[in-house]
Amino acid sequence: MKLNLFILSKLLILQCISAVYLQDFDFFYFVQQWPGAYCDTKQSCCYPKTGKPAADFSIHGLWPNYNDGSWPSNCNPDSVFDKSQISDIISNMEKDWPSLSCPSSNGMRFWSHEWEKHGTCAESELDQREYFEATLKLKQKVNLLRILKKAGIEPDDEFYTLNSITDAIKEGTGFTPGIECNRDSAHNSQLYQVYLCVDTSGSNLIECPLLPKSKCGEKVQFPKF
Template sequence: MKGSYWRLILILIFQLHLQAALCDTEFDNVCNSVPKPQPPARQYDFIYFVQQWQLSVCNLRSCLKPARQVFSIHGLWPASYSRKTQCNCGSEFVPKKISDLVDKLNVEWPSMIHEDNTLYWKNEWESHGICSEAVLPQRAYFDAALKLKQKYSLVNILAQKDIYASGNVYSKGSITDAIKTATGHSPQIQCNLYKEIPLLTQIFLCLDYNATKIIECPPSKRCQYEDLMIPYSLFNT
């Protein structure tokens, strides 16, 4: 009996050593047959940080809130160079996740056409933010937009090149050059026509996929006019 017992022990020890040896070879998949969970694939190449000139917005459509001479946040939009960015799933907007940011968001990211800013933020998150959720979860997404707004003050950037909301007309090229001088990269400029007057409405800055570094924006056709006005008041209707 003693001999059989020790033979069994030796066989078990041999099998354990054999299994360990296999795990150190190309047969490693034998020891790890259950696949490890993978992080969600990133579905975009870069991110637009979009700021809108409130007075242009409110000259072009009815606003429920007084427009100021400021750029406010419109959104942080994941985008792709060669395809339309589509995000069909993601977490729903949860207001309590950004409760500590609400005061700043009310100032820097207000809705001009809705009374409830929360509905605006919900729409931006569920339309755009969920695309970047693997990199920027909900709170990080809104916090990133606030930090970008503080870092890239377009009013100050344009003022450095004597571009103001003064009723004067400026070339689209001069606006682009002012931003490129300050950031090192070209933005995209959006304009809309109001009674034959091209108004600067939005400026798009482009950032890397995690919204930490500004990059060159791809060419765009958001504005077909060469001379633009930055309105300093609401026009008479």
């Protein structure tokens, strides 16, 4: 009897741990960033060891979120980043998901951070390989630079209204984006990150249950890179 109770208690503990690690979530934020805005700040940036990235939006991450505005993070400390899981898509990762942080790196530290902080909270839906593959596929599906250029919005250091940027992306994707701005050394509001929402499968764009606060001015600079 005591042995059965011991086994039962162990099973209950394991179930509780699993429930904590594999938390449910409501949707993903798929976040792309403009490298010109990342680099055009007092903090500046460092190019990856592979060289200067293309003048294109790059992936920041795919982040599980709740409908109430909160989000899970670091859900499974035992699920560490394993580069062998993505060995055959490294070239795509380097192209579409480069790290611009300093010191210059090969991206592994950045991808490890994204998996361990955000990806582990999506393990109920996507394993590590699926998480990175799904994010790369979203990047191919959502070509922000082409969408904006089609609307006459170019990375030329000119200023565009926030509404025109939002409307262009909504027209191009079918969904309302969240726009995040940062400031350059002259304190100009500049286009930094674009948030779009994705269902829990990591495959389909959806209308966002809520959008992050933009912190943008009415007019936004689209800096060169």
